[in-house]
Amino acid sequence: MEKIYVNIDYTNVGExxxxxxxxxxxxxxxxxxxxxxxxxxxxxxxxxxxxxxHPIFDMNMPEGYLFELFKxxxxxxxxxxxxxxxxxxxxxxxxxxxxxxxxxxxxEFFSFDLNEVMQNDTQETFYKIVTTFLSKNAIxxxxxxxxxxx
Numbered sequence: 734m735e736k737i738y739v740n741i742d743y744t745n746v747g748e749x750x751x752x753x754x755x756x757x758x759x760x761x762x763x764x765x766x767x768x769x770x771x772x773x774x775x776x777x778x779x780x781x782x783x784x785x786x787h788p789i790f791d792m793n794m795p796e797g798y799l800f801e802l803f804k805x806x807x808x809x810x811x812x813x814x815x816x817x818x819x820x821x822x823x824x825x826x827x828x829x830x831x832x833x834x835x836x837x838x839x840x841e842f843f844s845f846d847l848n849e850v851m852q853n854d855t856q857e858t859f860y861k862i863v864t865t866f867l868s869k870n871a872i873x874x875x876x877x878x879x880x881x882x883x
Contacts, residue, residue: 737824738834741767749790749833751817758782758817769831786816793827794819
């Protein structure tokens with residue numbers, strides 16, 4: 734993962750990057766279009782944050798149970814985990830004012846039959862739904878959440 738491209742109104746406005754050796758995240762504007770955040774107006778130099786993602790990106794990171802599932806899945810696949818790897822996986826599926834493009838393509842998600850879910854109200858069904866939509870669940874907050882197409 735080299736960069737994540739950040740877009741506003743389908744216009745590429747900047748690049749998010751991670752310098753693993755320095756454990757720092759950076760963002761560079763590519764053009765003076767619209768700011769991605771009120772606290773990050775356009776400038777020619779990089780916005781650097783040590784040890785964590787910039788708040789405008791961090792607000793989409795999974796937490797709690799979803800983060801634990803991601804950690805297990807990504808560690809098994811890549812042998813490590815960091816916020817950039819997690820964000821790279823979920824960012825293409827985020828639908829907001831800011832949209833993103835990483836090396837991981839946007840996924841299509843199939844829907845579940847609501848009657849089937851209601852009749853099989855088990856922990857196994859919940860786990861199946863959560864893992865199916867893991868990359869779509871860029872919802873932060875203190876309550877566990879999952880978006881499923883039913």
